[in-house]
Amino acid sequence: MTSIPTIAPTTDLPVALPDGDGSTAPRPTVYIETYGCQMNVADSELMYGRLQASGYTPVDVPDGADVILVNTCAIRENAETRVIGRLGELRRFMKRDTIVGVTGCMAQRLGPRVLEQAKHVSIVVGPDGYRALPALLDGARRGEKFTATDFDLEEHYEDVVARRFEGVKAWIPVQRGCDYRCTYCIVPTTRGPERSRKLPDVVREVQQVVEQGLTEVVLLGQTVNSYHDGAHDFADLLRAVGAVDGLRRLRYTSPHPNDFSDRVVEAMATTPAVCEHVHLPMQSGSTAMLKRMLRRYTREDYLACVERLRAAIPGLAITTDIIVGFPAETDEEFADTLDLCRTVRFDDAFMFKFSPREGTPATRMPPEWTIPDDVVAARFDHLVQTVRGISREKNLARLGDRCEVLVEKVARDGELLQARSRDFRTVMVPADAARIGDYLTVQLTGTTGATFTGTPVTAAESDATDTVRPAPRAQLPTL
Numbered sequence: 001m002t003s004i005p006t007i008a009p010t011t012d013l014p015v016a017l018p019d020g021d022g023s024t025a026p027r028p029t030v031y032i033e034t035y036g037c038q039m040n041v042a043d044s045e046l047m048y049g050r051l052q053a054s055g056y057t058p059v060d061v062p063d064g065a066d067v068i069l070v071n072t073c074a075i076r077e078n079a080e081t082r083v084i085g086r087l088g089e090l091r092r093f094m095k096r097d098t099i100v101g102v103t104g105c106m107a108q109r110l111g112p113r114v115l116e117q118a119k120h121v122s123i124v125v126g127p128d129g130y131r132a133l134p135a136l137l138d139g140a141r142r143g144e145k146f147t148a149t150d151f152d153l154e155e156h157y158e159d160v161v162a163r164r165f166e167g168v169k170a171w172i173p174v175q176r177g178c179d180y181r182c183t184y185c186i187v188p189t190t191r192g193p194e195r196s197r198k199l200p201d202v203v204r205e206v207q208q209v210v211e212q213g214l215t216e217v218v219l220l221g222q223t224v225n226s227y228h229d230g231a232h233d234f235a236d237l238l239r240a241v242g243a244v245d246g247l248r249r250l251r252y253t254s255p256h257p258n259d260f261s262d263r264v265v266e267a268m269a270t271t272p273a274v275c276e277h278v279h280l281p282m283q284s285g286s287t288a289m290l291k292r293m294l295r296r297y298t299r300e301d302y303l304a305c306v307e308r309l310r311a312a313i314p315g316l317a318i319t320t321d322i323i324v325g326f327p328a329e330t331d332e333e334f335a336d337t338l339d340l341c342r343t344v345r346f347d348d349a350f351m352f353k354f355s356p357r358e359g360t361p362a363t364r365m366p367p368e369w370t371i372p373d374d375v376v377a378a379r380f381d382h383l384v385q386t387v388r389g390i391s392r393e394k395n396l397a398r399l400g401d402r403c404e405v406l407v408e409k410v411a412r413d414g415e416l417l418q419a420r421s422r423d424f425r426t427v428m429v430p431a432d433a434a435r436i437g438d439y440l441t442v443q444l445t446g447t448t449g450a451t452f453t454g455t456p457v458t459a460a461e462s463d464a465t466d467t468v469r470p471a472p473r474a475q476l477p478t479l
């Protein structure tokens with residue numbers, strides 16, 4: 001096994017088959033399977049881009065691919081268990097000379113342990129090592145095995161052109177890593193320290209995707225609103241990206257409540273492209289619990305942040321992340337979480353049972369703090385019911401409203417199209433697949449409680465009662 005200690009980002013490593021050299025040699029195929037968050041989706045697009053530029057052809061099934069990469073997540077134990085199961089399954093798609101690689105957060109966390117546990121894996125590459133993929137694959141073809149898990153704080157893959165698969169929106173990483181140290185979280189270990197791309201580089205990429213016909217971008221970072229490139233903060237970034245001609249929707253995920261400076265809130269409120277939705281992870285509604293989690297805000301701080309955002313951005317939808325069963329969670333602390341959910345009235349939430357992650361501070365908490373599985377399960381169910389009940393009520397109240405949706409894709413049922421409102425509601429629309437990428441005005445006619453069905457209204461009707469495209473928001477007196 002060879003370990004690659006440092007791969008300088010500027011090194012021009014030999015590649016498998018140069019693109020466009022007139023060679024008639026068959027291009028090897030590469031299949032990437034992606035787990036985890038949007039950052040991983042964006043990284044897979046970068047990996048495809050890097051490999052395509054080196055002579056590979058992306059394919060969308062593993063069957064018979066020359067290279068199979070599994071881009072992994074380590075956030076909870078079940079995310080890793082799934083990948084381990086899947087790695088075993090992928091064996092049956094392998095040809096004699098197929099190379100299998102494991103990339104992403106689990107690769108970073110486990111490093112050479114992956115090679116020991118899965119003998120059919122040849123390369124293990126962490127999030128900062130993707131530039132070296134062509135060279136690593138060349139080595140693997142010669143029978144070598146590699147682990148490349150060094151962090152590279154300069155690496156933003158600036159010169160790599162992402163190969164995007166989403167037809168209507170683009171994921172744009174603007175920050176990598178995380179400098180918070182929430183006690184449950186593996187991300188600082190798997191992604192390293194926080195660093196931001198330069199604002200002009202982000203703007204250039206946004207201009208490129210808009211030129212390619214995409215009209216929505218989602219800026220990505222673990223605490224994206226702490227973005228700072230040395231000269232510009234996240235407020236500057238929102239304004240600069242929002243000013244790109246032809247961009248209609250600007251979203252970002254995930255912000256940290258502590259990084260919503262007045263400047264950022266004001267930029268959000270006064271940049272018309274910024275959508276009326278924020279995903280604002282709460283984690284817990286108990287100040288004592290938030291302290292154990294090292295979230296660095298109190299229940300009151302969180303609520304104040306929500307209120308500032310709502311005052312600045314009328315019609316703002318708020319979604320969140322919540323963990324139940326973190327060590328020493330008392331009935332009262334859990335009740336505080338339910339209570340804050342009822343106070344804020346989230347539009348939706350991702351809810352998780354706490355999963356201990358090797359090496360995180362939470363695993364060093366006293367063992368007697370562990371919450372029994374049955375208690376966690378009961379709290380989890382209670383939370384899900386509470387959150388779903390609130391979003392159902394909010395969604396029922398929206399029936400009859402009109403809104404602008406962007407048609408994203410054919411829905412899973414294969415008949416309706418799946419579209420999204422600016423405030424992040426999912427709306428199923430009966431329309432021809434040719435409308436994917438279009439903006440439609442729809443009337444919300446039904447809801448499952450979570451998603452809507454909508455009927456497109458005619459242009460003339462929508463002109464008469466257009467509640468849709470919000471006029472550019474004015475300067476806000478509340479700030």
Ligand code: SAH
Binds near residue numbers: 223254256283356
């Ligand atoms: N950077 C983002 C979160 C990224 S991880 C932020 O700080 O908001 C996405 C979510 O996974 C977290 O918000 C948290 O709710 C959940 N999560 C992270 N680690 C977890 C763990 N060990 N167990 C259960 N849920 C966890």
Ligand code: SF4
Binds near residue numbers: 178182223
């Ligand atoms: Fe994890 Fe906390 Fe960083 Fe989010 S802010 S990635 S939860 S350490």
Ligand code: F3S
Binds near residue numbers: 037104
């Ligand atoms: Fe998972 Fe890594 Fe994202 S741990 S959630 S893929 S940053």
